[in-house]
Amino acid sequence: MSKGEYYPTLAQALLLMACLSSTASLAEDAGSTTPQRVAYVEDLDELDCVIEPHVVIDLSSRVDGIVETMEVERGELIEKGQVLVRLESGVEQAAVAQAKVRAEAMAEILASNISAEFAERRSDRIAELHRSDAVSTDQLDEIQTELELSRLQRERAYENQLIAKLELRQAREVLRRHTLRSPIRGIVVQHYLAPGEAVEEQPIMRIAQIDPLRVEVIVPVAQFGTIKVGQRAIMRPEPPMEGEFETIVTIVDGVADASSGTFRVRLGLPNEDYSLPSGLRCRVGFLPMEEEPETVIVAVPDPEPPEPAVVEQVASEANSPEYEMVNTTVTTGVATASRCQTIGPITDASDAEQIMAALTGQATQLRLREENRSSVEFYMLLAPPQPSREDSVALTEKMQAAGFSDFYLYLSGPHAGRISLGVHRNKEYALERQEWLSERGFESEMVLRTKSRSQFWLDVRLLPQITALDLSEAGQVAGRLGFAAEACETIVNREQTAQKLAGISTPR
Numbered sequence: 001m002s003k004g005e006y007y008p009t010l011a012q013a014l015l016l017m018a019c020l021s022s023t024a025s026l027a028e029d030a031g032s033t034t035p036q037r038v039a040y041v042e043d044l045d046e047l048d049c050v051i052e053p054h055v056v057i058d059l060s061s062r063v064d065g066i067v068e069t070m071e072v073e074r075g076e077l078i079e080k081g082q083v084l085v086r087l088e089s090g091v092e093q094a095a096v097a098q099a100k101v102r103a104e105a106m107a108e109i110l111a112s113n114i115s116a117e118f119a120e121r122r123s124d125r126i127a128e129l130h131r132s133d134a135v136s137t138d139q140l141d142e143i144q145t146e147l148e149l150s151r152l153q154r155e156r157a158y159e160n161q162l163i164a165k166l167e168l169r170q171a172r173e174v175l176r177r178h179t180l181r182s183p184i185r186g187i188v189v190q191h192y193l194a195p196g197e198a199v200e201e202q203p204i205m206r207i208a209q210i211d212p213l214r215v216e217v218i219v220p221v222a223q224f225g226t227i228k229v230g231q232r233a234i235m236r237p238e239p240p241m242e243g244e245f246e247t248i249v250t251i252v253d254g255v256a257d258a259s260s261g262t263f264r265v266r267l268g269l270p271n272e273d274y275s276l277p278s279g280l281r282c283r284v285g286f287l288p289m290e291e292e293p294e295t296v297i298v299a300v301p302d303p304e305p306p307e308p309a310v311v312e313q314v315a316s317e318a319n320s321p322e323y324e325m326v327n328t329t330v331t332t333g334v335a336t337a338s339r340c341q342t343i344g345p346i347t348d349a350s351d352a353e354q355i356m357a358a359l360t361g362q363a364t365q366l367r368l369r370e371e372n373r374s375s376v377e378f379y380m381l382l383a384p385p386q387p388s389r390e391d392s393v394a395l396t397e398k399m400q401a402a403g404f405s406d407f408y409l410y411l412s413g414p415h416a417g418r419i420s421l422g423v424h425r426n427k428e429y430a431l432e433r434q435e436w437l438s439e440r441g442f443e444s445e446m447v448l449r450t451k452s453r454s455q456f457w458l459d460v461r462l463l464p465q466i467t468a469l470d471l472s473e474a475g476q477v478a479g480r481l482g483f484a485a486e487a488c489e490t491i492v493n494r495e496q497t498a499q500k501l502a503g504i505s506t507p508r
Contacts, residue, residue, distance in 0.1 A: 048281065051282055054213060064199055064201075072205075075187065078188060084207075102167065109158060127140060184209045211272055344456065363461055379427055381437070383442065407420060
């Protein structure tokens with residue numbers, strides 16, 4: 001059993017021992033310690049519970065090494081992305097410095113450019129002499145071969161610099177692994193190692209996220225079906241903590257433990273000010289489930305395409321019996337706020353998980369889906385394909401004769417034999433350049449270079465008593481202002497919805 005599993009297992013054992021006592025004794029204890037203030041679910045007395053962290057992480061390193069410094073102490077509050085541990089990295093820092101010098105070296109490129117330019121001038125002179133029969137064809141062929149070799153040498157110089165830049169990036173990634181950052185916002189629980197000790201496939205420290213907290217309850221199986229996801233409950237922690245805290249049921253296990261005759265229930269408890277510590281025993285009483293308003297089928301037209309900002313609406317199709325409205329409720333003939341809201345795009349999967357944790361107390365369902373979207377990286381202008389390489393060379397000579405020198409002939413790769421006439425990140429600049437070339441008699445084709453990026457969307461099913469999501473904490477996690485969600489006011493196909501919530505992309 002790992003260290004990360006030990007804590008919750010101990011809590012389960014304590015709860016199981018408490019639930020084996022009689023319900024009459026539980027009721028007597030509750031009446032003797034705290035007066036009954038609310039009406040709980042009928043025939044279900046207060047139950048014992050344990051307050052646990054939302055996440056417990058044993059932080060470890062992907063590389064072996066020696067601990068240089070521990071940047072935080074036990075019990076210290078930490079933010080997501082904060083540096084926690086630094087490993088000795090003198091060798092890796094030297095490798096980065098060496099790779100940086102190679103990546104920034106320009107001598108080879110400058111030398112190859114000078115050599116290629118000299119070869120081009122010499123080739124032009126020999127070609128002129130050949131036309132006047134001053135030199136032989138063999139001499140002309142030798143000079144043109146030297147020109148091609150000088151161009152290849154220049155191309156190899158650029159390739160070597162690209163490889164040096166990639167090696168620099170690799171060296172920086174290796175160095176980055178020697179600095180361990182926190183994946184969550186929480187608190188330091190324990191140090192396993194000290195500065196000077198070796199890291200060899202073992203955790204360095206334990207951290208925990210205590211906002212929100214988890215409240216674990218073991219309920220007699222006779223009460224199965226009386227507790228549902230989204231149901232409210234009142235939790236009272238053990239002394240010296242005082243007060244009553246409203247919690248929301250987030251998970252109800254669908255499988256009971258036959259040996260003990262119990263099943264587990266988890267509740268979410270916001271703890272923004274860290275006023276409640278984890279590890280406390282408590283008692284919880286479940287409130288009656290509020291009745292949800294009647295849901296009716298409503299047909300609406302297809303929505304307009306969404307703006308590329310924070311909300312995506314699922315594609316819809318109306319007036320079909322196999323479709324149903326899953327997110328609009330109607331009470332006394334008046335439509336209320338949608339029960340389904342979508343948040344996105346979220347660029348980082350870890351941010352999406354943190355947002356899900358922040359919304360635990362507001363939703364009955366939280367589903368994360370990933371979509372791969374392509375975006376244009378830059379616009380490249382290419383001359384039309386030529387029948388042969390000789391024709392491509394002839395076109396470059398024609399461009400030079402017209403006073404145009406900003407071009408490049410691809411000798412290999414997907415555009416081998418074609419001439420690059422410019423690369424632009426702005427489409428307007430590319431169009432202006434294309435028009436400028438056309439006015440001078442050189443036609444060009446605009447080729448888009450795209451890059452695929454993953455984006456995450458979070459579909460949220462609201463609790464009955466929640467009319468709108470509170471996204472203040474989600475905005476802090478996302479690292480930007482204006483983080484918001486909007487209602488999914490569409491009709492969705494059941495099968496398509498299931499595919500989207502499962503992360504299966506569908507054609508747009």
